[in-house]
Amino acid sequence: MAGLVAAARARELGAAPVVLEKGDRAGGSMLLSSCVIWRHRTLDAFRSDCPGGELALQRRLLGELDAALDWVESLGAEPVATETGNPRTLGRRYDPRALTKVLVAAAGDVRLRQPFAEARILATGGFAARLAHTRGLLLRANPWSAGDGLEYGLARGADLSGGMDEYYGRALPAAVAETEYVRAAQLYGRHALVLDDAGRDLGDAAWHESDLVQRFPAGKAWYVVDARALQERVRERTVAEMVEAARAAGGDVRPAAELPFELPPSPKLIEPPFVAVRVFAAVTHTIGGLRIDEEARVLDRAGIPVAGLYAAGADAGGIFTGGYGSGLAAALVYGRIAAESALA
């Protein structure tokens, strides 16, 4: 997303940018996403969710998102919802295909199947594919974001942000096709007793559950729910519907009595039947990346901008360190800023 946004903004400012896209389609992970572009309500709430992030980056993201959403709509994007459905957050939801189409048209010259060799604005989507591969985790992102922008930046002398070992994690019941990334996600860790393969309780989850997923030992866990939890709603679905989605995706869904260990006593398991769902940690995007300042300039170890190099989206780290935020919001706000800085 960030590359298309940067090109659209650069074109608006009178430049003639070229977007070089490694994949066989435009839109990156945005195209696969739920496309809710959101922010925390306050800076305090943002910092509380992402305590290791850079304050200046967070402040600018929070302060500029609403105007950036208005800008996207000035290009022709229409929101399908003007709220997120989460009382903690503010934002808008778009149809990812329609938004991609609008951004591609505004970006102008988008060349597919062309990995970049030289770039001014790095926007390759971080290194989710590489992280998933090296850690033996599932990938829940486009297959092309393997750290090319990161390597290019490092070769130019860039510094790394914090959070290089963190990722935005989601629980999936199996390796699923990318068209199923949203539907198959198991979003009820907080309603479940979450156990490792020895039956040990993995503890509670933050509201976003990304922390919990990153704690799955060897990327695996069991979600065990009782009859009450099955009726709970998370976003637009009940837990029972998500369990059915796990079954439909070929996941391991079984009566909890068939688990190979004794269930520990838990206030979460009161009303039978108890149902167990096998879940796997899936990498949606990386949290760490190139260190940038609030002008999207890539910084070296001395904190000095690397001449003529900018980064946005998941290539730029240090915004959500220690937690979770909207990757699309970062791509939108810092994609715009990167174009403005590069042309300043």
Ligand SMILES: Cc1cc2nc3c(=O)[nH]c(=O)nc-3n(C[C@H](O)[C@H](O)[C@H](O)COP(=O)(O)OP(=O)(O)OC[C@H]3O[C@@H](n4cnc5c(N)ncnc54)[C@H](O)[C@@H]3O)c2cc1C
């Ligand atoms: C299933 C799913 C649901 C999600 N839901 C949400 C949501 O509701 N809200 C939210 O905020 N975020 C969501 N996200 C995360 C969001 O999609 C990402 O944070 C966001 O797309 C990151 O933007 P980006 O521009 O950094 O990367 P991308 O959008 O992935 O774009 C990076 C692009 O760079 C290309 N690329 C990679 N390497 C090279 C190279 N060497 N040369 C040229 N091109 C290259 C890739 O092919 C890709 O097209 C979701 C993600 C997924 C997968």
